Amino acid sequence: MTSRKIAAARSHILPFFLLGFAVAQAQEPPLPRYEVKYAKSRIEIDGKLEDKAWEQAGVIELIFPFEQQTGRKQKTRVRLLWDDNALYAGFDCDDEDITAQHVSRDAPTYQDDVVELFLNPLPSQRLVYVGMEMNARAVMYDYLMVSGTALFKQFDLKDFRLATFLRGTLNARGDKDEGWSLELAIPWENFERPVTRPKPGVEWRAQLSRWDNVNPERVLSMWSHPLRRSASPHVPERFGILVFTE
Ligand SMILES: [Ca+2]
Ligand SMILES: [Ca+2]
Ligand SMILES: [Ca+2]
Structure with missing residues (x-):
């Protein structure tokens, strides 16, 4: 030509x-928005979402963005709250077969039944966020993600509290489980300088996700659709918006 x-x-x-x-x-x-309400009463971190405070919180149900994944689509409900001390997350997972192998901090828990919270406390930038991937055994894999490629797992959150409660048997594959739930408290000190603890009206960015089932039937569900074909939750420009309220 x-x-x-x-x-x-x-x-x-x-x-x-x-x-x-x-x-x-x-x-x-559009990016989903979620009001993080101020907890009016104490939350006991025992893995059970039975505390009075959780009744205040709106419920996010994770979606299944990846058509190529044909494994069981089991539902997950997530709630967030805050108070003067910490940010709280509660995950409630339907699960007929609870499995998790990893038992030590920063082990690759994303290979297990796992829920994930990615937090960007400084939305004016999209370079860095904190990743937390927590399996059904309450094992934490936490890291700083930089530029979507460099993952610094030596970053460790301070004084977080984490617990799970299983409605079923762990790694017993022959029976039928009901599910599992997870509670997490992250003290604000972990984000201080340059970020301070939020005031009402402040917005952070976040993604919530879950890997479920065993290979080759793994399924990734998420809060905000990543608008990507590949099944990865690491798309910070598609993180949803958290608004802290009274
Ligand atoms: Ca509780
Ligand atoms: Ca770590
Ligand atoms: Ca499972």
Whole structure:
């Protein structure tokens, strides 16, 4: 093709390309928002979401963004709360077969039945966020993620409290379990300088996710759709918005 023909072809292609782009923009689902309410009473971190305070919190149900994953789609409900001391997360997982092998801090818990919380406490930047991947045995894998590629697992959260409660048997594959739940408290000190503990109206960014079932039936469910074909939750520009309220 001569350069003149290419230029002519481009002049036809360009408007269609722009149209496609505009359609893609219009269809992009908005980022989900969640009101993190102030806990009016004490939360006991025992893995059971039976504390009075949890009744105040709105419920997020994770979605299944990846059509190529054909394993069992088991539901997960997540709640968040805060108070002067900490951010609280409660995950409630339906699960017919609870499995988790890893038992030590920073082991690859993402290979187990695991729930994940990614927190960006400084939404003016998208370079760095804190990742927490917690399995059904209440084992924490925490790290700083930088640029979506460099994962610093020597980063350790201070004084967090974490517990799970299993409604079923762990790693006993022949029976039918009901599910498991997880409670987490993260003291605000972990984010201080440059971030301070939130005041009402402050917004942070976050993703919530869960890996479930055993290979090759692994299924990833999430809060905010990552708009990617590959099953990875590490898409910080698609993190949802947390709004702290009274
Ligand atoms: Ca509790
Ligand atoms: Ca760590
Ligand atoms: Ca499972």
